[in-house]
Amino acid sequence: MNDTTAHKRTIRSFVRRAGRMTHSQQRAFETLWPTYGVEYLAEQVDFASLFGRSAPVVLEIGFGNGETLVEQAVANPDKDFLGIEVHEPGIGHCMLKADESGVTNLRLVNHDAIEVLNHMVPRKSLARLNLYFPDPWPKKRHHKRRIVAPPFLELVADRLAAGGTLNIATDWANYAEHIDEVLSGSDRFSCSLRREHGGDEPLDRPQTKFERRGLRKGHRIVDWCFTLRSAPHDL
Numbered sequence: 001m002n003d004t005t006a007h008k009r010t011i012r013s014f015v016r017r018a019g020r021m022t023h024s025q026q027r028a029f030e031t032l033w034p035t036y037g038v039e040y041l042a043e044q045v046d047f048a049s050l051f052g053r054s055a056p057v058v059l060e061i062g063f064g065n066g067e068t069l070v071e072q073a074v075a076n077p078d079k080d081f082l083g084i085e086v087h088e089p090g091i092g093h094c095m096l097k098a099d100e101s102g103v104t105n106l107r108l109v110n111h112d113a114i115e116v117l118n119h120m121v122p123r124k125s126l127a128r129l130n131l132y133f134p135d136p137w138p139k140k141r142h143h144k145r146r147i148v149a150p151p152f153l154e155l156v157a158d159r160l161a162a163g164g165t166l167n168i169a170t171d172w173a174n175y176a177e178h179i180d181e182v183l184s185g186s187d188r189f190s191c192s193l194r195r196e197h198g199g200d201e202p203l204d205r206p207q208t209k210f211e212r213r214g215l216r217k218g219h220r221i222v223d224w225c226f227t228l229r230s231a232p233h234d235l
């Protein structure tokens with residue numbers, strides 16, 4: 001980490017939701033965490049030794065119950081997937097699905113993604129960062145909790161490899177406006193794709209649980225792909 005990329009905050013993008021783990025999710029922490037879990041430590045991870053090979057790394061922030069993260073890992077055996085989530089029942093669920101599918105290219109961290117990005121993820125190490133249906137924090141007084149903000153973009157830009165992408169989806173119209181505004185003000189990313197849809201279009205990601213919930217409420221979905229621009233000192 002260096003001073004320009006340090007993302008100092010006290011306001012977090014989540015509150016830990018109450019929610020009991022089922023017996024099988026608890027068992028998953030006992031039996032499957034050693035396979036899939038990565039303990040949070042304030043030191044850099046070496047992805048090649050973590051995954052036992054060198055392959056493009058896709059990071060997903062806030063994978064929820066992880067079903068779509070596992071689907072992506074199954075569908076892309078040539079890539080390695082690192083999922084970050086703070087909701088423990090979701091992590092337990094994800095490990096059970098991972099075990100059922102037998103994926104070997106998936107690891108999970110149970111911690112605040114901002115701290116993981118700041119301390120564990122090396123610079124220029126990610127091929128792609130997925131942020132699917134981040135908490136929308138719809139009330140104005142909570143907008144400061146939204147993860148998509150200029151310091152987050154600086155941090156992500158620093159961790160993406162050349163040509164890497166930031167892929168975002170939301171079903172909240174007001175958050176979509178905010179994302180358009182914040183990203184158009186960033187000189188680190190250019191928008192390569194913006195699609196507004198009703199959940200009925202082929203995408204390069206599976207549909208998620210929160211997306212289905214939004215669609216049931218009649219929300220429209222916006223999907224973006226933002227590509228990292230080369231920084232002046234990289235040219």
Ligand SMILES: C[S@@+](CC[C@H](N)C(=O)[O-])C[C@H]1O[C@@H](n2cnc3c(N)ncnc32)[C@H](O)[C@@H]1O
Pocket residue numbers: 012013014061062063064065084085086087090111112113114132133134135136147208209210211
């Ligand atoms: C609205 S849910 C979406 C879950 C999933 N992506 C989906 O579409 O079904 C947002 C998730 O992001 C997680 N989250 C929010 N901020 C986070 C952070 N800073 N680090 C890790 N997880 C975070 C929350 O715990 C929650 O499970």
